[in-house]
Amino acid sequence: MKMNRIACAALTAILACPLLAGQAVADPAQDLAAFRDLYQNRFPDIPLAAHKDGAYALDEAKREQWLEMEDFPPYEIAVDDGAELYGETFPGGGSYGECLGEGAPAVKQMYPRFDVSAGQVVTLQMALNDCRVKGGLEPLAYDGEEIAALAAYVAMESRGELIDFAIPDEPGALAAYESGKAFYYTRRGQLNFACSSCHLQNAGMMLRAERLSAAIGHATHWPVYRGKWERVGSLHRRFQECNVQVRAEALDEQSETYRNLEYFLTYMNNGMELNGPASRK
């Protein structure tokens, strides 16, 4: 029971943050430390880094099934398609590789980031579409399979890189972070659930037949081939699904709110290894 009490104390501290956000009681680094402590205390036997596998870090039986699938993962088709798309040269000259800059295609760890000149959070999908527009192509639809395939290829190439960034000391960046954080802890929908209700408060518990994953590790493995989708999809598509499941209205992929949420969530996964793309039920 002692463990539970500690977890509750940490939880209370975190949940209090958004209420006091106006008074700036916690900076992102403090939030991160509290977040990591919470999961360390909740799952003392599981190293934080192991949470990159989501629910499969918490459930041995489901993990076995998943590892069996990883022998011949269903996202491979998307990775191949993505590699093919990535190799194309643009009609206006240049390619994704040249456009994404140093390290390409292993650049997933650089996104999402706050673009000071544009004053907004830029995600990998946006960067890819930006490259297309600069090269004289039409941007891809964010909910389509092509952008997911491109992202899957970049994620595959970026495997093993670490999420390692700080929120820059910019009012805009801090505001984006706070907006993402507020969304995360705000209850919504007919069922009145916040993201944190399931993945923080009840992480590791069962939701009918499913194991609720910990929020730490939620940003490491995208895009994901989800059995239910029968294709590879983005983190934002998963956000939409979560929102709809609690009977709230889903927002558009790459909308400002979801980008800010991704920014917050990725920051909370600092120090973790990128292991995308992945397969999930």
Place this chain on the structure above:
Amino acid sequence: MAKPVKIRAKLKGEVASVKSLMPHPMETGARKDPEGNLIAAHYIETVTCEHNGEVVVVADWGPSVSKNPYFAFEILSAKAGDNVKVSWTDNLGETSSGETTLK
């Protein structure tokens, strides 16, 4: 042109376990597009697995098999250097295959 079958095989003693993934839309013919028009049926009808040219598995499939099907089977009395081939034919007459050498 149809994409090749992805195939992977592991030899353990004299038993080869073969796994294959076939990129294919597997349209049933009953689905509709956003405008309400039926999407034409397009699915794999026959899957043939060969071991050194000898047919070891034949599967009759239909529209009920899911998109990008995964198919695994075992071959007894296999040895290193053997050739394993998986091929399919769909209802439009298209075919594709993939092969690997056991090691």
